[in-house]
Amino acid sequence: MRIFGAKTESETQVNQKSRIDGQRTEVVIVASAFGADAIRRDGHSVWAAAAARAGAGGFEVRRELFASETDAQVGALAQLGERIRGQGLWAVHSTPATLFRDDGSLDLDTLKLAIDEAAALGARIVKLQLGGTETSVATDAATLDRLMSAIAESKARVVVENGQLKAGGTIGAFDALFTALPARSGLAMTFDTGNWHWAEQDPLDAVKRLAPYVGYVHCKAVMGEGARRFAAAPANGDARFATLLAHLPGDVPRGIEYPFIPGADASLDADAARQVERISAF
Template sequence: MTKILINTIVFQKEIHSGQSQYALLNQLTAKIAGFEVRGELFKPETKHDELVQLQQLAEQRHWEFRYSIPECLFIKSEINPNLESHFKLAQQFGITALKISLGELEHITAQQVSLLNQLITTYQVQLNIENEPNQNGILKHMAMICLELTNYNSLTGYTFDSGNWYWINEAPLTAWHQLAPYTTVLHLKNIQAQETVLLDNGLTPWRQLCESLSPNIPIILEYPMSNSELESELTLVASALEA
């Protein structure tokens, strides 16, 4: 059965008003399989304590705990020197998966894949790259990198973001047809006039994405909404998966 999670950007308004990601998740009554927190939304002085609380919350509610790194995996075609520190953080706080934007990379090498595989194996934490809404994330390039990763037997997964294509004038459904075989996570959102909107208010045929999704691939809702809208959107996605 497909798991449905949320990215804490769903609480954007509340977080901007000063509430923490932990407090908002702790108050949540909606039925979810887990959450993905965003590294940039922590306050440095309280981050450690909040991660402890999030770990405890995930354990209490049997939720998956995922973490979005606000950095790029590759900087001028070199692996981000901070990467291992993120794996250590994940291991320390029971985070099961890390998500990171691809970054600047022309071609990946067998040596780089070996290093990434070593980190994933050592820390037992999943790593997923994501398509960016810029030149680093155009479809042709993402498809090439995903193929190279596959050819080098990479353990790195791929997060397909259904909304980011609009900012680089590419069609998400076209991208999906090429990248679905590599996808390990679906970041689901919809777009209208280059703004995120509720699923049924945008341009993306999101139900087609859900219908063709393998049951072992989780869906993460990643767009701002109210608590009542969140309940409705979760129900909507669950219904689409059952259709």
């Protein structure tokens, strides 16, 4: 297996093809990039305005950062969606809930709730965690029929993300699910470039096997080891990160899910704008 390193000629061509004649990859700012405490304190709409100032195309609302369950009610979500659109942005609705239960069975109620909340928000994408056991999720015909029937009712594109736990974070579980689903199932994957490390999976192996199913990318590098890992901005010239993006579809949105860091030479707004430009052009 080839390890991460300098991009090959074919990988460079893939990246070049994804940005033809000045086309920009859509960039989403994940709310948590501004800091979880700031989102809970000020609300998502305040920071959606900051995302717009930074030049993002979309803003990812994080359900776990709502100050209370009142924020998840239909009226509150509709109002938030209007404010996000008023900033010229489109929305992603993200929930930490899992599509599959701990025993691997489909959690249809959770899926329907996420779809309903995304509809109230007016989101383009609704994202859940995969869940399931450490090795698998249910892929029998009856389960897949129920899954596809529910997804067919969603106006937002339904995606499942690789998480930081073995349950819902292994390459094999995603591979088995998408292999079992028909090509037009309506389900896609959020490929988180960093979470594979927490689940002790090889990101390059993951991208080679799962790239055809990816509809959204969460971008971050990972610093540290073991329990001390944390998300960080990809460094300039980060060949590992660039190699991952080279393998992924160039026409799907890229979400920034690492913290913006103000400093002596740049405000928070300035760093956000800089990171949007970097991720779009990476």
